Amino acid sequence: MANVAGKVFRVVGPVVELEGVSSLRMLDMVEVGEQHLIGEVVRLKDDRAFIQVYEDTTSVKAGDAVYSEGRPLSVELGPGLLGTIYDGIQRPLDVIRQKEGVFIGRGVHSAPLDHSRRWHFVPVVKSGDSVVPGQVIGEVQEAPLVKHRILVPPDIRGAIGMIVQEGDYTLNDRIATVIDAGQEKDVFMSQRWPVRKARPYRQRLPVSEPLLTGQRVIDTLFPIAKGGCVAVPGGFGTGKTVIQHQVAKWSDADIVIYVGCGERGNEMTDVLLNFPKLIDPRTHRPLSERTIFIANTSNMPVAAREARIYTGITMAEYYRDMGYNVALMADSTSRWAEALRELSGRLEEMPLEEGFPAYLPSRLAEFYERAGKVDTLGGAGGSITIIAAVSPQGGDFSEPVTSHTKRFIRCFWALDRDLANARHYPSISWVDSYSEYLDDIKDWWHTHVDKQWQELRLVIMELLQKEQRLLQVVKLVGADVLPPSQRLVLEVCSLFKNGFLQQVAFDPTDTYASARKQFLMLSTIIVFYRKGEMLIRKGINVAELKALPVYTEIMRMRQQYSESQLEELAQMPRKVEKALAELDF
């Protein structure tokens, strides 16, 4: 059992100072007072230790005992994670609710995984086989479509001494032993891992495949690679959360980890109530079966908000090690940075810009570097993609969290207030956003969708750039004075914005668009532009083009054609060509 590690000397909000400390190490987990509030050692000095407490410290007194088991804050990893809702320190909120009622009390302890549940274990190695760290020794069907691979823990290698037969076991049952340097070590279906330590892998690999999100502005204009990092900054009301939800719902990741960092309670409820009902378009199973939720709403204790991002990424690494592509949504990292600032202030550290501590950039870097595509210890390929929302204060992208984040990511979806005000969603700005993954993933599009992808994408990007310049002119003198060729550019861009970039998350057809649908829509619009340009040169005016019924049809493509009607949509480019050709005689 836990030993007394020290006594409380001082309490300042979530930070507690201890005295009489001798055995505590940095980042050890402790329990404070008779309520056993969970905390973590963040600073040591002489016989003093500073603890960041993950729960409300009301009524903690000087002299209260503090207990420690001498191990760092860690998470329990094993079958049963999927579909579960945890708080920032991996307490299952469902179980807590059954125990404690609707409000979250303090000092509640509950095992993260259900140790009484039996899982059907199928071994894949035999006694006597030699195994390396991270190797698969057996499988458990965790969800209908997810095989949970039981791995040799990263610090054990040797020969299998014993392994159980196929059958039903609980997490408490020893399923194998490994003889490691003459010592017999037990292997269970679950293992613990300290959250602040990245799980090891064999080597990093370059990214090559897009994480398809079904969102046109993302996949076509600013794609993200599996194993990449993207930041989504935007002021309040610009639709960060909806984008996070959409990507969590429709992206082609195997596992999604949704970390709600200090966001709204009602929003979290929306996710929790909706995900079990939503069906994955590829696998036709409820989305919640591939999702882990970490919910720490803004009114839950601030220190746990700081920890939860690590809890999330550690779980992501665990599934990555099984060979899965994992997507981690962090909504929002600014709240995490603010938690860091608040704790830093309480520790009386020297503040820098806007009160943030000097180690903000290095903490951000540590977090983002845990993403990536890797060759795992067990030899499988897996990846973690991070999609991190940033909530810049006052919508100002030059503030510290946004500007530092930009250094560690390669894809940036800037949300634009003007677009959001005009209810143009997703409000990802095509002017300020960028993706450095284009070159890495273009081959995928060219092999799997169409060889023309990069070329057509460039055409539309150029048009959008041109439009920006033209709009400057229009603002001063109006659109009527522009020559027809330039008015066509404006018209095509408006068509592209309304008929392609805008995507209604709440429309059953429009909410998801496959890569193929996106490409067909894009090529239809490009055909309209190219043909239109030729006609304009022949003296046909823009209004005539706009009056064509096919124009409205292009505008309504996104809602008109569902995923099962792509063959019909494939006729659109030709149809547009024909309709325009009729004008030309």
Next chain:
Amino acid sequence: MKEHSLREYVGLEEVVGPIFVIRNIHNVGYNEVVEIVDRDGRSKTGMTLEVGKGFAVVQVLGGTGGISLSNCRVRFKEEALKVGVTEELLGRVFDGLGNPLDGMPKPPYEELLDVNGQAINPTARDYPSNIIETGISSIDVMNTLVRGQKLPIFSGSGLPHDMIATQIARQSRVKEENFCVVFAAMGVKYDTARFFIKSFEESGVLDRVAIFLSLADAPSIARLLTPRFALTCAEYLAFRKNMHVLVIMTDMSNYCEALRELSTVRGEIPARKGYPGYLYSDLASIYERAGMIKGSGGSITQLPILTMPNDDITHPIPDLTGYITEGQIVLERELHARGIYPPVAGLPSLSRLMKDNIGKGLTRDDHPSLSSQLFSFYAHVKDIRALASIIGEEELSPLDHQYLKFGDEFEKRFLTQGYFERRTLEEGLDLGWDVLSLLPRDELVRIRQEDVDKHYRPRAADER
């Protein structure tokens, strides 16, 4: 109460502003209640802000005036600040700390609850549903308010936010009898408080309102507790007594100023504009107390009012509020100056919970696309107005002129309504179509064809 076991200490070490430091004490917990009796026997309440071995830092709620270092007695109550709640709170007026101001005795309480409340387990929450029809079209049609939502009014000094709040309270009086209002005033002038009380009186709901007043002349520290008292009371009414509670809090800016004041006195490291780094967490601990709980019939809907300093929406107070609340109703000075009431700004206003609670089977099929179309046209109108101010209206194209006409009618007919005018949602939607029909049919790209067919009704050509 464990009064008998309480130890009493005499003498303080230091008094700074509303805070004092006391030494040589034992067994004092963080964030607990302290009773201070000064030389003249007057009693004040305080709370521990920081505790350590042999010392405590205490903030005094009534202000430290009259407290001396040597002659004052301090008692530590060994519990967090609690408020006695009962249904009898309705119809009564209290100060910011829960003491009656209406001359009647304190009602006997049924339960003593911690004013800080506890976080609702996200798995226990129910997603807000059922819209509240406020009878104000700019809210019902464009920024629908939903039961269990927190929707602040972002205003500026001199704008009619109080009128809008009272109009909402009066008109959204849902048919059910279990509707009530909790009103918390923080640092507002007496006139403002009086306006609210009078309007509750006139609409005959005063006996369904619990009022907590911490006026501008009350010590600033008391303002920090006022919303917590009010919300604890609201939680009791909503989740124990199954009532639908509308909580109006005015003015959150004053609350934040008080927080900054206290933070500065404590010598904390400031973040932005001198506000403490935990302003977000602190505001969240107030706003997040709205919502619904599974298995309980009640709800808490919050309508906080805040005046944006200098009308600046990027100021930390509105900014952080916007990140926590589910949308905002922004009032616009320009509309107000043109005599448009309610001056609800068309574009920056937003209700996040609207999307899931309107449309087919909930309000009317065309509601979502109609509001989206109105928003996008109005945004376009703003562009054209900007253009017109440069090149002159005469130079605009005929279509642009139609847009300008739409913009005017949108503001004068759709937005504008009387303080006592209650427009149903249906009427609001029809009016929306009415102004939308000023524009050519082809422009309505955001609305499904069927809905256009059903509702689009252009007026005769001569009228245009």
